[in-house]
Each structure stands twice: as C-alpha cells, then as structure tokens.
Amino acid sequence: MSNVDQPNESIAPEGARPDSAATGAAPIDPPMRASRPARSAPRPRRGGSLALAVLLALLAVGVSGYVGWRQWQQEQRSAADNQSIASLQPRVATLETTLTTLGDQRSSLNQRLDDAARVNRSLREELLGQAERTRHLEDAVAKLAEKSLSGGDGVLLDEAESLLRMAGERYTLFHDAQGAAAAYALADQTLAAVNDGAFGGLRQSVNAEREALVKSQPxxxxxxxxxxxxxxxxxxxxxxxxLDSTPTEATDTWSRIRRALASVVSVQRDDGAxxxxxxxxxxxxxxxxxxxxxxxxxxxxxxxxxxxxxxxxxxxxxxxxxxxxxxxxxxxxxxxxxxxxxxANAPVQLGAALSELRNLRAVHALSPARSSSAAAGGARP
The missing domain is CATH 1.20.1480 (hypothetical protein mp506/mpn330, domain 1)
Structure with a gap:
C-alpha cells in the first residue's frame, strides 16, 4: 500500500480499545466518535487488500515449503543413491577383476584349443597313415592267401573235386550208394584241411548229399x-x-501083362518138368x-x-x-x-556240391585279377 492511504495513526483492530498512551492524543469525545464513521468509509477496501496479502504470503510459504520438501527428498534420494553407488563400487571392482580373470582363462583356453586342434590334425594324419599301412597289409595278406590257395589249398581242392566226381560216377554207373558215401566222407575231410574260410559252406552241401546216400541204402x-x-x-x-518109385512085384494077371509090355512101352510121371x-x-x-x-x-x-x-x-x-x-x-x-x-527205386540227386566247388574256385580265380585292377586304378593320380 501507499503511504497516502495509510493514516498517520495506527489503526486498531475491531473491538480493541484505543491506547491513549500509544497514540499520545487526548481522549476523543463521543460527538467526535459519532462523526468518525463518516470519515473512515473506505476501510473495507483496506481489509481485502490485507487478506489478499495474507493469502499470497501463505501461498508463498506453502510453495517454499513444498520446494523445500522436494529438495529434501531429492537430497535423501541422492544420499541413498550415493550409498548404493558406494556399495556397488566394490562389486563392480570384483566383477572387473572376475572379467579380467575370465579373459585370461579364455585366452588360455583358446591357446589350449589351438594346441588340441594341432594335435588332432597330427593324429588324423597319423590315422590316415595307419589306414594306408593297414591297406597295404591287407593287400599283402591277400597275396599270401592267393599263394597259399594256389599251392597247398589248390591241391586239396583238386583232390576234393576228384572225389566228388568219382562218387557221382560210381553211383550213376553202379548204384553203389555205400561207396559214394565213403567218397563224400573223404571229400569232406579234405575240405576241412583247406585254410580258406570261403569253402566252409561247401562242407554243409557235401554232408547233406552224403546223408542222402546213407539214407537211400537199405x-x-x-x-x-x-x-x-x-x-x-x-x-x-x-x-x-x-521121382516115381519102383512098382512092387505082383503075381496077378495084369501085373504079368505089364511086365511083359515094359520092354516095349515105358510110362513115367514128370509133373510137367x-x-x-x-x-x-x-x-x-x-x-x-x-x-x-x-x-x-x-x-x-x-x-x-x-x-x-x-x-x-x-x-x-x-x-x-x-x-x-x-x-x-x-x-x-x-x-x-x-x-x-x-x-529204394528213387535215385539220389548228386552234383550240387561239385557245382558249388567249381563256382567257388572260379570266383577265387577271378579275385586276383580284380584286386590287381583295383590297385592299378588306385595308383593312378
């Protein structure tokens, strides 16, 4: 407010007694009081301004209090955040240390993996070399088997083939099942002495035909x-x-006549023989x-x-x-x-074992040529 609107003397509130000592004026007479209200007509305007000022002051106090409370909360939050950050810093340091350790371990693991890869590569090369050596050994064993087959086994197979052929011819010409069965037994013993396992199934066929011959024999x-x-x-x-017996001597007439005629006609019984x-x-x-x-x-x-x-x-x-x-x-x-x-009238069917033996020998005769051609093909660049 301006000083023009304010009176020089202090205004007392309503209902308050005026202080004569404070004002320093003489007491006012009642007639003068009666004429006072006419002079203080604009007082209601002064009270509204005061209320507005009080309201504004209260509003300013509330806003300042709110702002202070918010600042206090922010300070509390900042202090809590600072405490959290302070508590997290050791953990972060520990994590950094752990990550550094893991990095070192990863580097060592990568190194070990590289070493293992090199070892595996060398082992693979060694295995390939071993496979090549094994293949050469198999070829050498196959050649040795061929040599043994062409040697002692070949003689045994020739003997077995001749025995089987002899047994078949003997049974066909003379129906001698016993002799043919004995020849088949010798052929089975000869095949048992062969070292090649491919002729093991042939012995079953030989034994089957021999059993058929034995069963056909009564x-x-x-x-x-x-x-x-x-x-x-x-x-x-x-x-x-x-034969007819000699007749007894008789003395009757007919007997005498028969003896008389015996020198002329002789009658004998032969029963048709x-x-x-x-x-x-x-x-x-x-x-x-x-x-x-x-x-x-x-x-x-x-x-x-x-x-x-x-x-x-x-x-x-x-x-x-x-x-x-x-x-x-x-x-x-x-x-x-x-x-x-x-x-028995039904003859035994022979020859299956002999045909099987000849087929096996033909296959073994072709196997060296196949192996040599395969080796030549593998040797080509």
Whole structure:
C-alpha cells in the first residue's frame, strides 16, 4: 500500500480499545466518535487488500515449503543413491577383476584349443597313415592267401573235386550208394584241411548229399547178403522132389501083362518138368545162379532184377525140391522176407556240391585279377 492511504495513526483492530498512551492524543469525545464513521468509509477496501496479502504470503510459504520438501527428498534420494553407488563400487571392482580373470582363462583356453586342434590334425594324419599301412597289409595278406590257395589249398581242392566226381560216377554207373558215401566222407575231410574260410559252406552241401546216400541204402543190406549166401550154401543139402518109385512085384494077371509090355512101352510121371531138370546137380546149380544174380542186383540197387531173381529161386524150390521138407519150407520163408526188403527205386540227386566247388574256385580265380585292377586304378593320380 501507499503511504497516502495509510493514516498517520495506527489503526486498531475491531473491538480493541484505543491506547491513549500509544497514540499520545487526548481522549476523543463521543460527538467526535459519532462523526468518525463518516470519515473512515473506505476501510473495507483496506481489509481485502490485507487478506489478499495474507493469502499470497501463505501461498508463498506453502510453495517454499513444498520446494523445500522436494529438495529434501531429492537430497535423501541422492544420499541413498550415493550409498548404493558406494556399495556397488566394490562389486563392480570384483566383477572387473572376475572379467579380467575370465579373459585370461579364455585366452588360455583358446591357446589350449589351438594346441588340441594341432594335435588332432597330427593324429588324423597319423590315422590316415595307419589306414594306408593297414591297406597295404591287407593287400599283402591277400597275396599270401592267393599263394597259399594256389599251392597247398589248390591241391586239396583238386583232390576234393576228384572225389566228388568219382562218387557221382560210381553211383550213376553202379548204384553203389555205400561207396559214394565213403567218397563224400573223404571229400569232406579234405575240405576241412583247406585254410580258406570261403569253402566252409561247401562242407554243409557235401554232408547233406552224403546223408542222402546213407539214407537211400537199405539198413538190412548186409543181413540180406548174408542170408542169400546162407541159402546158396544150403542148396546142396535141400532134398529134391521124389521121382516115381519102383512098382512092387505082383503075381496077378495084369501085373504079368505089364511086365511083359515094359520092354516095349515105358510110362513115367514128370509133373510137367523137363527131362533135364531130373538131374539134381543141374537143378541146384540153376538155383545157385539165381541167388548170385539176386546178390548182384541187391548190391547194384536194381529192384526189378532183385525181385525177378528171388521169384525164380522160389519157383525152382517149389517145382524141383521137396515142398514138404522143413528145410525147403524155411528157405521159401526166407525168400519171402528178402523179397520185402527191396532197395529204394528213387535215385539220389548228386552234383550240387561239385557245382558249388567249381563256382567257388572260379570266383577265387577271378579275385586276383580284380584286386590287381583295383590297385592299378588306385595308383593312378
């Protein structure tokens, strides 16, 4: 406010008593007080300015307090941040130290990795060298195997092949299953002495054909042969069929007439047999020849010839020998049992083992040429 609007004397608040000593004036009379309100008419304007000033002062105090409070908070936050930074600095230093250590370790690890890579490279080169040496050793072993195969093994294989071919021809020509089986057994023993393992499967084929030959041979062949030999020996003792006996002397008329005519006409009974069979030696020789033919057919595994020979012997015993004699009856029973033991008609199929052996030898003969061509191809730059 300006000094024009302010009176010289102090204005007391409403309801307050005026201080006469302070004002230094004489007491005012009541009439003068009555005329006072007319002079102080603009007082309400003065109070509004004062309120506005008080309000502004309060506002300034509030703003200054707020600003001070914000500054205080900022100082507190700054102090907390400074404490945090101070507490984080050792950690940062520790992390820097750790990172430095890790960097050193990484450098050492990189160095070790480089060293390991160089070692691996050298080891790889050594392995390649070892593989090359191994290949050369395999080639040398293959050459040695070829030499051994062309030497002792070749002789053994030739022997096995000849045995198998001999067994097949013997069975084809003579039906000798026993001899062919023995030849197959020798061929199997010969193949067992071969050092090459490629011929191991061939032994299974040889054993299969040998077992087939053994099974085709009748189990009772030896006993049948013995029985035939016994029958041939017993033919000399078998009784022949009795011829007509000499008539007894009679004294009647008809007997006299028959004797008188005997010098002119002779009547005899031969039971349908030829006159040559009457000789006992000839009949026994014919039966013995039939038994010998039966033995040959049994050894040759000819079923038809074996059965036909036994039938002829049985017919000879029935027609020329005494059928009522126990020895003749026993001989005929033996012939019936032998007739039931005929050899097998189905022949054994041979030759698979021999073909397999020849194929294997052909493959081994071609393998040196293949290996030499492969070596020549590998040697080219």
């Amino acid at each position: 189990a009772s062949q030896a006993s049948a042969l013995q029985q035939l030999v016994a029958l041939r020996d017993a033919l000399a003792t078998l009784p022949l069929k009795p 030829p006159l040559a069979v009457a000789d006992a030696r000839f009949a026994r020789e014919l039966a013995a020849l039939d038994l010998a033919q039966a033995q040959a057919a049994l050894l040759a595994y000819e079923s038809k010839g074996y059965a036909a020979a036994l039938q002829r012997v049985d017919g000879a015993l029935a027609s020329q020998f005494d059928a009522r004699a126990p020895a003749v009856q026993q001989a005929r029973e033996t012939l019936k049992r032998l007739a039931g033991q005929l050899p």
